[in-house]
Amino acid sequence: MAKVMMVDDDPDFLDIQRGVLESRGHEVITVEKASEAVEAARREKPDVVVVDLMMEEEDAGFELCYRFKKGEAGFVPPVVMVTGVASDPGIPFDGGADGGWIKADAFLNKPIRPEELISAVERLAGGE
């Protein structure tokens, strides 16, 4: 069982993914504002963080991921990045294609299949 923090400004998206992860017995914390995510993580110490790339400001997700990877939450959590842009222009979007400069541990394209989310989260949570 893992503690998963999800950051997305769409409450429905959070609600849907919460259902998926909770059905597997994981604990889910949701944060709707990118600006509050680092503080929340410092407090909650999640095993995995799931971040949506496209929040309020267009680069809020990138920025947030970078801050997590710099250790601003007091530790460096594994990060799953979720994006809806990849499928739009047909760009293959993953850690390899972007040269690894976005330091995320996994990428998921929206719409996310439940089993994809589960497998990414469980792999990273158990991977330390």
Next chain:
Amino acid sequence: MEAVRILVIDDEEGMRLGCRKVLERRGFEVKTAADGAEGLSLLRSGGIDLALVDYKLPDRDGMSILDEVRSEGLDVPCIMITAYATLESAVAATKKGAYDFLAKPFTPAELNAAVDKAVEYIRLQREAKRLKEEKKRVRLEFVRIVSHELKAPLATIEGYLTNLLEGYAGDDPEAWRRILERCKLRAEGMRKLIEDLLDLTRIESGSKESRPEEMDLAALLDDIVEVFEPQAERKKVVVEKEYRPPIPMFADVGELRIVFTNLVSNAIKYNREGGKVTVKAAREGDEVTVEVSDTGIGIREEDRKKLFTEFFRARTPETRNIPGSGLGLAIVRKLVELGGGRIEVESEYGKGTTFRVTLPARREG
């Protein structure tokens, strides 16, 4: 407009120098060629906007340059320079796509006049091209936004349904019910968006025919306020009416209904709980003014300018959970303008907003 680059193809050196001198003084960029081969190679290399071509060149007929320009799809208007301006040669050259003629000998004034005419033509061509590209860009952007706006709720509905169907939603009937209600809400949002898009398209294509008739604006406003009563009650918003019936108008009832429905709906939606909406209306002379005011969240200065732009939605912490297509006010403005009126907005962020619509009491034609 960017500098116009002119190519002079003539075997007489005096001619080339003379044209260069006259045209450079006018700020044009001038290149010259002494024969057809050199001229064509300059034309092919691009960067030429207008060519002056002598009829008789040492290596080829000037007319054949017109043929090449046309067959190679070079987008360069040509002015033919001719020593014998006969009607036949003029007709022949025009058939081959010459833009104009200059008969030798010509004065600097005649040269300038011919070039100015051509430059105006080039300017119009460029403008038309720019507009066409702009139109294409706007259309693509529109399609992109519409697709996104339709995809987002669809993805939510799909996600929820997947959870229900694949056992990620637990087995509490209350939880299921809540999920289905979210789905319904998002589906309603999509339907509203599609309806708004159709309204907008009908107005913009001009296919929407206005049918003005004798009507009472007060009765229409009463009707709209009544429809929104339940929604206002849920938000504990009081709607006050400040007008004395009747307010006779000659206008399209359907159009006005869309206008004031949008404004009243917004005034409730973007209000605070326990707030107030005031609908004022009065006829003064030939004009009717309607004001819809709220005590809501207000609109920030920077958002006010973009308010009537399609798909624009003010993004503040307060508006985040208020559903909307972003098309309502765009439609309102188009309809008000179609009816010969105008719309103004006054707002203070955090205090409230007033929309004022002024319309002719009797719509023409």
